[in-house]
Amino acid sequence: MKLLTRTTLIFLFYASVVAGAGTFVYYSLINKLYYAYVDRTLSRRKLRVEKAMRLYLHSPADLAYWHQLDHNVEFVPLRHLPPRRADRLSVRPMYNELTGKSQPYRQLASAVTFQGRPYELQIRLSLFDTQQLLLRIVLAGGVLFGLLVLGLFGLQFALNRRLWQPFYALLDQLHKYKLNRSQPVTLPETRIREFQELQDAVQLLLRQNQRVYRRQKEFTENAAHEIQTPLAILHTQLDLLVQAPGLTEEQATHIEGIMSVTHRLTHLTKSLLLLAQLDSKLFFATEIVDVAAVVRTQVAHLREQIAVRNLTVETDIADSVPLCVHRGLLEVLVSNLLVNAIRHNLPGGRLRILVTTEVLVVENTGRPESLQEAGLFNRFQKSTDSPAESVGLGLALVLQICTNCGLPLRYSYQEPGIHRQQVLLQ
Incomplete structure (x- = not known):
C-alpha cells in the first residue's frame, strides 16, 4: 500500500469517527437547548395562567371552559395538595384530534389552589413538529459537516499529489536507472527541504556506487586478461613439452597432471569472473x-x-x-x-x-x-x-x-x- 493511500485512509477513518460522534453530540446539544427553551416557555405560560386565575376566573366552570378553548391547559382536581409543590416536567404522549394520532407533548404539572380547592395545573406543548425540526437541523448540520470533511479530504489528496510529485519523479528515474550508464538523476525544482535532502543523498549514493562499479569492472577486466593469458601460455608450453622428443613415461605422467590442474584452474577462473560480473549486475545485451x-x-x-x-x-x-x-x-x-x-x-x-x-x-x-x-x-x-x-x-x-x-x-x-x-x- 502506498504511503499516500495509507495516510489518506487514516485521515478518512478519523474524519468518519469525528463525523459520527460529532453528529450525535450535535443532536444531543440541540435537543437539550430546545428542551430548555420549551421548559422556559411553559414556565412563563404557567405564570400567565396563575395571573388569569386570580384576575379573570370566578368558578370551576371557568376552568373547564378554558380547557375547552385550549386543550393544552387543563385543571385536574386533587383531594389535597401534595407536600412538595415543585413543578414537574415530563414528556407525555397524547391523542391529537386534528391529526388523529398519538403525539409526544412536553408537560409542566404544578399544584395550585383555586377558591380554596386544590388542582393540578397541566400545561402542554406539542413536540411533534419540534422533533421533525430537530432532525432536519441535525441532518443539515451533518450534511454540512460531511461536505466539510469531504472537501478537506479532497484538498488534502490534491495537495499531497502535488507536493509529492518530486518524490514520484525521482522514483521513476531510479526505476529506469542503469548502473552501467552514467545518466544523471535529478529532481524537479522544489522548495521542500526534505525532498532536496533526499536528492542530495541519492546523488551521493549513486556517485559512490558508480565509483565502486567502475573499480570492480576494471578489476574484472584486468583479472580476465592478467590471469587467463598466463594460463593460456602455460597450457601451450605444456602441449609443446608433451610433443618434445625423448619424453619419458614418468615425465609424461607429471605433465598430464599439471595440464589437468591447469585446465581446472582455467575453468575456475572463467567461472569466478562470470560470477563477479553477475554479482555486479553488469549489463548483458539480450x-x-x-x-x-x-x-x-x-x-x-x-x-x-x-x-x-x-x-x-x-x-x-x-x-x-x-x-x-x-x-x-x-x-x-x-x-x-x-x-x-x-x-x-x-x-x-x-x-x-x-x-x-x-x-x-x-x-x-x-x-x-x-x-x-x-x-x-x-x-x-x-x-x-x-x-x-x-x-x-x-x-x-x-x-x-x-x-x-x-x-x-x-x-x-x-x-x-x-x-x-x-x-x-x-
Whole structure:
C-alpha cells in the first residue's frame, strides 16, 4: 500500500469517527437547548395562567371552559395538595384530534389552589413538529459537516499529489536507472527541504556506487586478461613439452597432471569472473534465442561424457522455444545443468531432458536422498562423491544466471533417487 493511500485512509477513518460522534453530540446539544427553551416557555405560560386565575376566573366552570378553548391547559382536581409543590416536567404522549394520532407533548404539572380547592395545573406543548425540526437541523448540520470533511479530504489528496510529485519523479528515474550508464538523476525544482535532502543523498549514493562499479569492472577486466593469458601460455608450453622428443613415461605422467590442474584452474577462473560480473549486475545485451536449439547443441557437445558414463538419454525437446535472453548466459546455464546432471549421475543411469515453451527440465538419477538441505546452490559446495575436476561453482552459476535473467529455478527430489532441476521460461 502506498504511503499516500495509507495516510489518506487514516485521515478518512478519523474524519468518519469525528463525523459520527460529532453528529450525535450535535443532536444531543440541540435537543437539550430546545428542551430548555420549551421548559422556559411553559414556565412563563404557567405564570400567565396563575395571573388569569386570580384576575379573570370566578368558578370551576371557568376552568373547564378554558380547557375547552385550549386543550393544552387543563385543571385536574386533587383531594389535597401534595407536600412538595415543585413543578414537574415530563414528556407525555397524547391523542391529537386534528391529526388523529398519538403525539409526544412536553408537560409542566404544578399544584395550585383555586377558591380554596386544590388542582393540578397541566400545561402542554406539542413536540411533534419540534422533533421533525430537530432532525432536519441535525441532518443539515451533518450534511454540512460531511461536505466539510469531504472537501478537506479532497484538498488534502490534491495537495499531497502535488507536493509529492518530486518524490514520484525521482522514483521513476531510479526505476529506469542503469548502473552501467552514467545518466544523471535529478529532481524537479522544489522548495521542500526534505525532498532536496533526499536528492542530495541519492546523488551521493549513486556517485559512490558508480565509483565502486567502475573499480570492480576494471578489476574484472584486468583479472580476465592478467590471469587467463598466463594460463593460456602455460597450457601451450605444456602441449609443446608433451610433443618434445625423448619424453619419458614418468615425465609424461607429471605433465598430464599439471595440464589437468591447469585446465581446472582455467575453468575456475572463467567461472569466478562470470560470477563477479553477475554479482555486479553488469549489463548483458539480450536477443531472441532459441532455447531448444541451444539445448540440442549442448547435448551434442557432451555426447562423449554421456557415453563414458554409459547413460541413457531421454529427450523431449520442442521444435522452437524463443526467449529474450543473453545467448552466452543461456549457453552457460544449459551447459552447467547438463554437466552437473552427468557428473552426479549413476554409472548406467538415466538423463532426461524436457524443453517446452514454459519450462526447461533436467532430471538425473543419483543418490537416494534430497539435496535441498545440503546447500545445493552454495558456491564451492561439493559432495563427497563429486569428481576431482568439479570446482563446485556449476549450480551457483546456474542460480545467479537465473536470478539475473529473471528465470525462476526450482529443485525437487522424487523417489527413487530422481533429482530434478526446473527453469521456468515464463
